[in-house]
Amino acid sequence: MKLTVTQLTDQLLASYARVGGINHLDGVNLPSKNGVTLIAGDLLRLLCPGFFDEHVIHSSELKVETATLMDSVAGRLEDEIYKALEYRPPEGLAKKDFRGAAHGLTLEFLGKLPHVRELLRTDADAAFNGDPAALSREEVIVAYPFMEAVAVQRMAHQLYLKHVPLIPRIMAEWAHSRSGMDLHPGARIGSHFFVDHCTGTVVGETCLIGNHVKMYQGVGLVAKSLSAGQQLKGQKRHPTIEDHVTIYAGATVMGGDTVIGEGSTIGASVFLTQSVPPFSLVVNEECRVKVMNKKDREKQPGDFSI
Amino acid sequence: MKLTVTQLTDQLLASYARVGGINHLDGVNLPSKNGVTLIAGDLLRLLCPGFFDEHVIHSSELKVETATLMDSVAGRLEDEIYKALEYRPPEGLAKKDFRGAAHGLTLEFLGKLPHVRELLRTDADAAFNGDPAALSREEVIVAYPFMEAVAVQRMAHQLYLKHVPLIPRIMAEWAHSRSGMDLHPGARIGSHFFVDHCTGTVVGETCLIGNHVKMYQGVGLVAKSLSAGQQLKGQKRHPTIEDHVTIYAGATVMGGDTVIGEGSTIGASVFLTQSVPPFSLVVNEECRVKVMNKKDREKQPGDFSI
Amino acid sequence: MKLTVTQLTDQLLASYARVGGINHLDGVNLPSKNGVTLIAGDLLRLLCPGFFDEHVIHSSELKVETATLMDSVAGRLEDEIYKALEYRPPEGLAKKDFRGAAHGLTLEFLGKLPHVRELLRTDADAAFNGDPAALSREEVIVAYPFMEAVAVQRMAHQLYLKHVPLIPRIMAEWAHSRSGMDLHPGARIGSHFFVDHCTGTVVGETCLIGNHVKMYQGVGLVAKSLSAGQQLKGQKRHPTIEDHVTIYAGATVMGGDTVIGEGSTIGASVFLTQSVPPFSLVVNEECRVKVMNKKDREKQPGDFSI
Numbered sequence: 032m033k034l035t036v037t038q039l040t041d042q043l044l045a046s047y048a049r050v051g052g053i054n055h056l057d058g059v060n061l062p063s064k065n066g067v068t069l070i071a072g073d074l075l076r077l078l079c080p081g082f083f084d085e086h087v088i089h090s091s092e093l094k095v096e097t098a099t100l101m102d103s104v105a106g107r108l109e110d111e112i113y114k115a116l117e118y119r120p121p122e123g124l125a126k127k128d129f130r131g132a133a134h135g136l137t138l139e140f141l142g143k144l145p146h147v148r149e150l151l152r153t154d155a156d157a158a159f160n161g162d163p164a165a166l167s168r169e170e171v172i173v174a175y176p177f178m179e180a181v182a183v184q185r186m187a188h189q190l191y192l193k194h195v196p197l198i199p200r201i202m203a204e205w206a207h208s209r210s211g212m213d214l215h216p217g218a219r220i221g222s223h224f225f226v227d228h229c230t231g232t233v234v235g236e237t238c239l240i241g242n243h244v245k246m247y248q249g250v251g252l253v254a255k256s257l258s259a260g261q262q263l264k265g266q267k268r269h270p271t272i273e274d275h276v277t278i279y280a281g282a283t284v285m286g287g288d289t290v291i292g293e294g295s296t297i298g299a300s301v302f303l304t305q306s307v308p309p310f311s312l313v314v315n316e317e318c319r320v321k322v323m324n325k326k327d328r329e330k331q332p333g334d335f336s337i
Numbered sequence: 338m339k340l341t342v343t344q345l346t347d348q349l350l351a352s353y354a355r356v357g358g359i360n361h362l363d364g365v366n367l368p369s370k371n372g373v374t375l376i377a378g379d380l381l382r383l384l385c386p387g388f389f390d391e392h393v394i395h396s397s398e399l400k401v402e403t404a405t406l407m408d409s410v411a412g413r414l415e416d417e418i419y420k421a422l423e424y425r426p427p428e429g430l431a432k433k434d435f436r437g438a439a440h441g442l443t444l445e446f447l448g449k450l451p452h453v454r455e456l457l458r459t460d461a462d463a464a465f466n467g468d469p470a471a472l473s474r475e476e477v478i479v480a481y482p483f484m485e486a487v488a489v490q491r492m493a494h495q496l497y498l499k500h501v502p503l504i505p506r507i508m509a510e511w512a513h514s515r516s517g518m519d520l521h522p523g524a525r526i527g528s529h530f531f532v533d534h535c536t537g538t539v540v541g542e543t544c545l546i547g548n549h550v551k552m553y554q555g556v557g558l559v560a561k562s563l564s565a566g567q568q569l570k571g572q573k574r575h576p577t578i579e580d581h582v583t584i585y586a587g588a589t590v591m592g593g594d595t596v597i598g599e600g601s602t603i604g605a606s607v608f609l610t611q612s613v614p615p616f617s618l619v620v621n622e623e624c625r626v627k628v629m630n631k632k633d634r635e636k637q638p639g640d641f642s643i
Numbered sequence: 644m645k646l647t648v649t650q651l652t653d654q655l656l657a658s659y660a661r662v663g664g665i666n667h668l669d670g671v672n673l674p675s676k677n678g679v680t681l682i683a684g685d686l687l688r689l690l691c692p693g694f695f696d697e698h699v700i701h702s703s704e705l706k707v708e709t710a711t712l713m714d715s716v717a718g719r720l721e722d723e724i725y726k727a728l729e730y731r732p733p734e735g736l737a738k739k740d741f742r743g744a745a746h747g748l749t750l751e752f753l754g755k756l757p758h759v760r761e762l763l764r765t766d767a768d769a770a771f772n773g774d775p776a777a778l779s780r781e782e783v784i785v786a787y788p789f790m791e792a793v794a795v796q797r798m799a800h801q802l803y804l805k806h807v808p809l810i811p812r813i814m815a816e817w818a819h820s821r822s823g824m825d826l827h828p829g830a831r832i833g834s835h836f837f838v839d840h841c842t843g844t845v846v847g848e849t850c851l852i853g854n855h856v857k858m859y860q861g862v863g864l865v866a867k868s869l870s871a872g873q874q875l876k877g878q879k880r881h882p883t884i885e886d887h888v889t890i891y892a893g894a895t896v897m898g899g900d901t902v903i904g905e906g907s908t909i910g911a912s913v914f915l916t917q918s919v920p921p922f923s924l925v926v927n928e929e930c931r932v933k934v935m936n937k938k939d940r941e942k943q944p945g946d947f948s949i
Contacts, residue, residue, distance in 0.1 A: 033441060033444050033445075034444060034448055035444075036404075036407055036408055036411050036444070036447070037404070039407065039411075039444065039447045039448055039450075040400075040403055040404045040407045040408075042448065042450075042451055043383065043403060043407065043447075043450055043451060043454075044399065044400060044403055045451070046450070046451035046454050046455075047386060047399065047403075050451075050454050050455055050458050051458075052458050052461060052462070052474060053384070053385045053388070053454065053457055053458050053461050053474075053478060054385065054386050054387055054388075055385070055386070055387030055388045055394070055475065055478075056386060056387050056394055056395065056396050056399060060392065061387070061388070061475060061479060062479075064389070064479060064480075077655065078665070079665045079666065079667070080659060080666050080667070080668060081666055081667030081668050081673075082665070082666075082667045082673070083676070086672065088667070088668055089668065090668050093656065093659065093668060094652075094656060097652055097655060097656060097659075098648075098649070098652045101648055101651065101652045101655065102648055102652075105648050105651075118475065119472070119473065135645060138645050138646060138647075138648070138651065139645075141648070141651045141655075142646055142651055142654065144651075144654075144655055144658070145654055145655060145657070145658035145662075148655075148658050148662050148665065149658075149662055151665055152662050152663075152664050152665050155664060155665050156664070163848075163866075163874070163875035163876040163877075163878070163880065164827060164829070164847070164848045164876075166731075166808060166809075166812075167731065167808075168664060168665075169667065169673065169730065169809070170808070170809055170812055172665060172667075173673060173674075173676060173809060173813060174676075174809065174812040174813045174815075174816045175816070176816055176819065176820060196472060196473075196476070197472075197475070197476055197479060197480065200472075200476055200480040201479060201480045203480075204480045204481070204482055207482065207517075207536070208482060208515050208516070208517075209820050210820070211517050211536050211537075211819075211820075211823050211842070211843075212536070213534045213535075213536055213554070215470060217470070228825045228845045229825075230517070230536070230537070230819070230823055230824070230825055230842070230843050230844075230845065231517070231536050231537040231554065231555055231823075231842070231843040231861065232536075233534045233536065233554050233586070235470070236469075236470045247865075248825070248843065248845050248863065249537065249555065249587075249843055249861065249863070251554065251555070251586050251587065251605075253553075253586060253605075254469075262469070263469035264469040264470075265469075266469070268469065280845070280863050280865060280895060281587070281861075281863070281893070281895060283586060283587060283605055283606060285605070299863075299865075299895055299897070299914060300606075300895060300912075300914045302605060302606045302621060307628055308630065309631075310630070310631035311628055311629065311630060311631070312628075312629040312633075313628050313629075314629075315914060322919055322923055322924075322925050323923065323924040323925075323926075324920065324922070324923060325921075325922035325923075327924075339747060339750050339751075340750060340754055341750075342710075342713055342714055342717050342750070342753070343710070345713065345717075345750065345753045345754055345756075346706075346709055346710045346713045346714075348754065348756075348757055349689065349709060349713065349753075349756055349757060349760075350705065350706060350709060351757070352756070352757035352760050352761075353692060353705065353709075356757075356760050356761055356764050357764075358764050358767060358768070358780060359690070359691045359694070359760065359763055359764050359767050359780075359784060360691065360692050360693055360694075361691070361692070361693030361694045361700070361781065361784075362692060362693050362700055362701065362702050362705060366698065367693070367694070367781065367785060368785075370695070370785060370786075424781065425778075425779065502778060502779075502782070503778075503781070503782055503785060503786065506778075506782055506786040507785060507786045509786075510786045510787070510788055513788065513823075513842070514788060514821050514822070514823075517823050517842050517843075518842070519840045519841075519842055519860070521776060523776070536823070536842070536843070537823075537842050537843040537860065537861055538842075539840045539842065539860050539892070541776070542776045555843065555861065555893075557860065557861070557892050557893070557911075559859075559892060559911075560775075568775070569775035570775040570776075571775075572775070574775065587893070589892060589893060589911055589912060591911070606912075608911060608912045608927060613934055614936065615937075616936070616937035617934050617935065617936060617937075618934075618935040618939075619934050619935075620935075
């Protein structure tokens with residue numbers, strides 16, 4: 032016998048009662064994923080005026096436009112931070128102080144935007160100078176997924192430093208979804224950073240990245256064994272990349288003690304779990320591939336036949 | 338001489354007449370990609386009430402909210418399934434029975450939601466326990482692309498098992514686009530599944546994955562030679578991963594006969610085309626990389642110069 | 644002392660004055676990212692009528708529907724191309740001629756749609772024939788991220804050939820964001836192209852790809868050392884892939900002089916920087932992985948313990 036929609040609803044309600052942990056009921060209001068996403072989009076407009084707007088911004092109107100947008104962002108961000116604090120209050124913060132704390136954190140964060148802009152300017156330079164396919168800085172800012180991803184990471188990092196729960200990660204995952212690159216808000220990233228193509232690149236929470244670091248798609252700056260899971264929380268699990276390092280596509284650098292010395296180059300597809308001194312070049316051993324000609328190939332069992 | 342828009346339209350219409358196969362005219366109405374996507378979003382709200390909603394859900398209103406949403410989803414899903422059946426009717430189903438069949442399939446599917454919730458609860462646990470960067474289960478559910486991807490796969494898998502055409506794949510590709518991870522709706526995935534970072538990971542149609550399997554970004558559970566293409570349809574082409582296996586970033590496991598025995602660990606970037614017994618550890622041979630110091634490096638030809 | 648929102652706005656305005664290069668003020672109106680994205684979506688509807696529409700398209704209405712959509716796309720695309728030309732005028736083009744040039748480029752581009760459709764038809768065939776998981780051509784067109792990505796690349800390539808600034812790259816990055824695959828608009832791609840799973844695959848600007856080329860996720864057709872950055876602009880930096888080549892997941896082929904001869908197969912995870920003759924098979928050397936059993940494994944230091 033088929034159940035009706037009403038019966039199915041009752042079944043699902045019974046499941047809500049029986050299986051907890053993935054419901055969020057009667058609790059505090061969690062920050063809105065959609066709300067945080069819209070705020071992140073508006074913050075990009077504040078960072079790079081005229082690039083993410085649908086109309087030309089004239090200097091004469093810049094003050095009014097900026098003040099209006101700033102005001103709107105400030106109010107909405109404060110609300111989301113308030114919800115985040117309600118959900119996981121910092122130690123020693125009384126409920127009556129949440130609103131004030133959310134207000135203060137919002138203002139402190141907005142006060143960091145000029146600092147973020149200074150870094151972002153260096154990233155735009157690095158992207159343009161580093162990619163022969165880039166036609167102009169404008170193209171880099173409008174079209175490159177990297178610019179959005181790094182701008183969002185640099186802002187989320189500021190919220191992460193203030194121990195704001197949930198919101199940095201929601202922001203970062205929005206950028207991850209759009210760029211294919213997972214830059215954790217915890218990573219400390221120096222100036223003149225550039226990742227070409229982005230897709231598949233992962234930078235872990237406790238990475239330290241110096242200035243003028245250039246990477247490509249599919250690079251992992253990751254932890255060694257993670258079988259200890261939550262017990263590793265707070266430890267430095269991800270590598271340190273010093274200034275002027277280049278890491279080519281698909282290379283993996285692992286471990287919290289691993290330091291890639293300044294000026295080093297890590298070749299494509301290299302898998303590295305140890306530190307290397309400054310100015311090293313690390314490449315895969317040669318002779319890793321076997322090239323068979325047509326005749327040899329015909330002797331192979333079926334799998335790779337033409 | 339430049340053609341006018343009218344002339345260009347005529348050219349395009351002539352092309353529709355000449356080049357078939359990528360037109361869909363006069364035929365049945367295909368399921369709407371956009372419609373299926375919205376349904377998938379609402380199904381996520383039914384699975385994890387309060388997490389994907391913009392407002393707090395109170396227990397007192399839960400019954401009404403759930404009933405309303407369930408009713409709306411049921412109607413819309415039935416319509417999309419109806420279109421899918423019209424497009425490719427199951428053997429022996431007469432046209433007059435499509436509506437009834439769509440209704441039945443919809444109810445059967447909705448009846449599986451409590452089962453999907455039970456699995457999803459174990460996935461949330463696995464994600465939280467397995468990732469030292471996770472601050473809370475709430476963060477995992479709200480922010481991790483993995484949770485969306487696995488929830489959608491588990492639902493699409495239920496439709497796949499019922500041989501509903503097109504819709505499971507449209508759902509899965511929506512999640513793929515958002516998470517960067519391609520989990521085919523056909524894959525059978527046990528409880529306590531977790532993929533960290535997701536981006537670049539591919540799980541093929543005929544994979545069997547046990548319980549407590551943990552994977553990372555860029556992992557491929559894929560087929561061996563696919564040169565036979567459509568002739569391989571229906572065969573088991575993808576590997577079997579037994580319980581409590583961990584597969585680190587960038588590893589590739591290939592082939593329908595390949596079985597990774599329970600409790601095994603596959604190291605990062607390993608390329609594996611053979612079975613391994615339970616509790617194996619598979620890593621790449623050492624000495625694969627060559628580290629050159631500054632002096633050696635200066636002797637290299639131009640490519641990797643500093 | 645906490646700053647007010649007004650004071651923070653003034654700080655940000657001061658930053659706009661101090662840090663240039665990531666502002667776009669008083670200048671010309673850049674093409675709208677959102678506008679270009681909507682146009683790209685409508686162009687997909689023109690290429691494959693009935694597949695990306697929410698309703699059935701009947702032959703009797705096809706002419707009217709196509710003419711209306713074509714007209715709308717022509718007007719909007721002309722506006723975006725006009726903005727792109729304003730931003731970076733082709734040599735020798737006077738300001739008074741921008742509108743006419745934008746009009747002409749738009750018509751020329753729309754005149755290429757039948758040609759793009761012919762190629763796209765061969766891609767749909769290649770995708771269906773090449774993937775045993777594909778149930779039908781319709782599924783391929785509706786659900787596969789590849790079809791969207793290749794359709795957008797083939798259109799963006801036409802604009803690239805006409806030296807339209809910004810727009811081809813904005814289109815391509817939209818597809819990149821949705822598919823996880825970065826196909827540069829500059830790449831010349833033959834007929835019957837297919838990339839399964841897409842995620843992580845990168846095809847560089849100066850690639851030449853023949854007919855009947857099949858690739859998988861995580862493949863990179865990339866440049867060798869890029870340390871020279873902008874100095875390399877215009878050079879052929881990316882490989883040539885001849886007809887009937889298959890490149891399996893995670894393989895990297897590097898360098899502008901590298902030619903993969905026709906009929907060759909490049910195995911998964913291969914890293915290749917040299918040319919190979921026609922009909923070659925290139926695989927990684929065997930014995931790259933070390934399999935330890937449970938006993939050996941217990942002797943290992945902590946990292947990979949069970």
